[in-house]
Amino acid sequence: MDKLDVKLWTLAAKGQIVPDRSLLKTPEQIKAIQESADLNTAVLDHVAAHIRKGMSTEEIDRLVYDYTTQHGGIPAPLNYQGFPKSVCTSVNNVICHGIPDENEILKEGDIINVDVSTILNGYYSDASRMFTIGQISPEAEKLVRVTKECVELGLKAAKPWGHLGDIAYAINTHARQNGFSVVEDIGGHGIGLEFHEDPYVSYVTPKGSEMVLVPGMMFTIEPMINEGSPEFYIDEGNGWTVYTIDDGLSAQIEYMVLITENGVEVMTK
Numbered sequence: 001m002d003k004l005d006v007k008l009w010t011l012a013a014k015g016q017i018v019p020d021r022s023l024l025k026t027p028e029q030i031k032a033i034q035e036s037a038d039l040n041t042a043v044l045d046h047v048a049a050h051i052r053k054g055m056s057t058e059e060i061d062r063l064v065y066d067y068t069t070q071h072g073g074i075p076a077p078l079n080y081q082g083f084p085k086s087v088c089t090s091v092n093n094v095i096c097h098g099i100p101d102e103n104e105i106l107k108e109g110d111i112i113n114v115d116v117s118t119i120l121n122g123y124y125s126d127a128s129r130m131f132t133i134g135q136i137s138p139e140a141e142k143l144v145r146v147t148k149e150c151v152e153l154g155l156k157a158a159k160p161w162g163h164l165g166d167i168a169y170a171i172n173t174h175a176r177q178n179g180f181s182v183v184e185d186i187g188g189h190g191i192g193l194e195f196h197e198d199p200y201v202s203y204v205t206p207k208g209s210e211m212v213l214v215p216g217m218m219f220t221i222e223p224m225i226n227e228g229s230p231e232f233y234i235d236e237g238n239g240w241t242v243y244t245i246d247d248g249l250s251a252q253i254e255y256m257v258l259i260t261e262n263g264v265e266v267m268t269k
Contacts, residue, residue, distance in 0.1 A: 008214070017211045019199065024216030025192055029123070030258065033192045033218065036120035037127075037256060037268035039073050043116045044129055044268075051114070053106055053133050057089040060114060061100035068118055076117035076124055076195050083240060088115035088128075095183060095224050095232050095242040095250040108134035111144055113252045117195065124195050126220055127268040128254035139227065140249055146178045147225045147251040154203075154221045155255060158213060158264040164201055165209030171223045172204050181230035183250075186242065188220035191256060215261045222254035 008018045025033065046067045047060060065086040068075050075086030083099075090098035090113040091106070098113075106112065115128035130144045150171045157170040172182050188201030199211045203223040211217075228248035235241040244250050255269040 004214075011212055019211060019214050019217055023190060023198060024214060025218050025258070026216075029192065030218075032121060033123045033125060034267055036073070036118050036123040037125035039068070039071055039120050040116055040118040040125040040127055040256075040268040042071070043067050043073075043118060044114065044127060047114050047116070048129070048131070051106070051112075051131050051133075053108055055106055056102050057091070057098070057100040057104045057106070057112075058102040060089050061085045061087050064114075064116060072120060074119040076119050076126070077115075080195060087117075088113070090115070090241075090250070090252070092249055093244045093247050095226070095244060096186060096252060097240040097242050099238055099240060106133045109136050109140070110134075111136060111140050111249065111251060115252075115254065119195075123193070124191050125256055125268050126191050126195070126254065127256050128222065128252060129269075130251050130253055142178070143180065143225065143227055143249055143251045146175065146180060147223070147253050150174050150223050150225060151221055151253045151255055154223065155257065155264060155266065158221070158257060158259065160213055160215050160259055160261060160263065162213045163208050164199060164211050164213065165205040166207050166213075167201070167221060168203045168205040168210070169207035171221075175223070175225050181226045181228065183224040183226060183230050183232065186224060186232075188222045188254070190217070190219045192218045213259045215259050217259040218257070218267070220254050220256050222252060224250055224252045226250045 110133040117126040190197030231245035
């Protein structure tokens, strides 16, 4: 039993939730996952350079598919548990898992989350950005801005040997202080060797709770911040798209992070 095993065993004996060693990435795995993450960032940059008023969300899907495959990658969402497209495009009142559609045209005042996930040489990466189309309302601007602040505060709260709940507390507190709500039943996830790994990452749990943040852990920080109620419903027709229950706006920004001995490292955003 090495020093890390002893430390994990000691924490577990005190009632702390600790990750299985299989969740701690090796230096070799981290290097390979970072290559996937670099491509993921490049895909998002490619979308940022082309997204515009008047384009369809289907066009965004083609941008993502073409760029990813031309650079040796595979879009992770494509055919994942039956998802039909290469990217999630969530506009205005869509919380997440929006499906690109040739009939969905971006218009002045829209806000859209583009969620890109990439497989490269068998390794996974995942991040999303909010884009604003033309002049948006002051309310939409505040929501997008506060969502970005929430993610940055969550990142700042992520410290080795702290807890996932520290991240959640920072995010939930800031969102509520600004009059917004955090979606409770959809969260982040571990990633790297699979698309979705443990741990589940909540954004509404108390400070000091949940899994201990051990160096080598890799997961997403991706809170979904709603203008109104945190409640939602899922489109019965496609079984994927998640909408706000009150038709209010929703925003989400996703970073993929690695806990290190000295802090936290953003792999793609």
